Amino acid sequence: MSEKNRDGKRTARERLAVEREKQRAAEKRRRALIVGASVVCVLGLAAVVGVLAANSGKEKKSDTSGPVASPSGATGKDALAIPVGKDGAKSTLTVWEDFRCPACQAFETQYRSTIHELVDSGQLKVEYHLVTLIDGRMGGSGSLRAANAAACAQNAGKFTAYHDVLYENQPAETEDTFGNNSKLIELAGKVDGLDTPTFQKCVNDGTYDDWVAKSYAAFQNSGLTGTPTVLFGGKNIYADQTMTPAKLKQMVEAENKG
Structure with missing residues (x-):
């Protein structure tokens, strides 16, 4: 095999190694983004639950399910x-x-x-x-x-x-x-x-x-x-x-x- 051919094959392998390294880095970034997005969703859900709980508490203040003041003589x-x-x-x-x-x-x-x-x-x-x-x-x-x-x-x-x-x-x-x-x-x-x-x-x-x-x-x-x-x-x-x-x-x- 000529020196030229050996150099060509070596160069190709190096390019392939570099490309694989880029793919691994990209996959790592993708996984990091998925995990980050999941954390944001959980935090967002927690925030929504917190708001609903707060609003629920506010609604209870005007809840008429319990006893209320009634006019004199009211029946039934x-x-x-x-x-x-x-x-x-x-x-x-x-x-x-x-x-x-x-x-x-x-x-x-x-x-x-x-x-x-x-x-x-x-x-x-x-x-x-x-x-x-x-x-x-x-x-x-x-x-x-x-x-x-x-x-x-x-x-x-x-x-x-x-x-x-x-x-x-x-x-x-x-x-x-x-x-x-x-x-x-x-x-x-x-x-x-x-x-x-x-x-x-x-x-x-x-x-x-x-x-x-x-x-x-x-x-x-x-x-x-x-x-x-x-x-x-x-x-x-x-x-x-x-x-x-x-x-x-x-x-x-x-x-x-x-």
């Missing part, structure tokens, strides 16, 4: 219903309503006199559950603020009168008029003896906001979807197209005779 599970009428009444009407809800106003306007008559005669008791459905759909806080104010009126023994005043002065569904506490206090002036410093403080402090939120949570958990939901004998009579105030009166009177 977790004291979420405001009762109107005599305890001994044989018939019970359960009403889920929202003070911003136009359909609720329509129901109240149509059935109010009949319900008052049956309540006053001792034949019917009504359990009102207040929810904030419209706030969630339309924005604003009028449902919540009005419900809290109605709970404050319950403390003063003026729930029924103030309840009726709110519906008589209900704003358009798209307007959040009830979101203004001063408006709710102004309307309290239409109820004899309600507009007092105690009532005003209760309204402005949002004393029963958590109670209202818990009532709405109960509404959602029960599978109900609309307001008003009016239950008599376990059936939603508001969904009955044949129902009338006269028919409701007949049903209550028949149940009392039985």
Whole structure:
């Protein structure tokens, strides 16, 4: 073999050795990057878990799963219903309503006199559950603020009168008029003896906001979807197209005779 050929083969081997060394170095860098990226992912995951844990702690501060302040005389599970009428009444009407809800106003306007008559005669008791459905759909806080104010009126023994005043002065569904506490206090002036410093403080402090939120949570958990939901004998009579105030009166009177 000539000297020239030997030099050529030697040079080729050297080039191959250099190339292999470059490949080994590149592989080492690749493994280092993978390990580094894995560490970053673990640290990132730890950071995310930490943030979630911190947020979870914050949410618990506004959690209404435990006991909350309820208005005077509230009854039922977790004291979420405001009762109107005599305890001994044989018939019970359960009403889920929202003070911003136009359909609720329509129901109240149509059935109010009949319900008052049956309540006053001792034949019917009504359990009102207040929810904030419209706030969630339309924005604003009028449902919540009005419900809290109605709970404050319950403390003063003026729930029924103030309840009726709110519906008589209900704003358009798209307007959040009830979101203004001063408006709710102004309307309290239409109820004899309600507009007092105690009532005003209760309204402005949002004393029963958590109670209202818990009532709405109960509404959602029960599978109900609309307001008003009016239950008599376990059936939603508001969904009955044949129902009338006269028919409701007949049903209550028949149940009392039985």
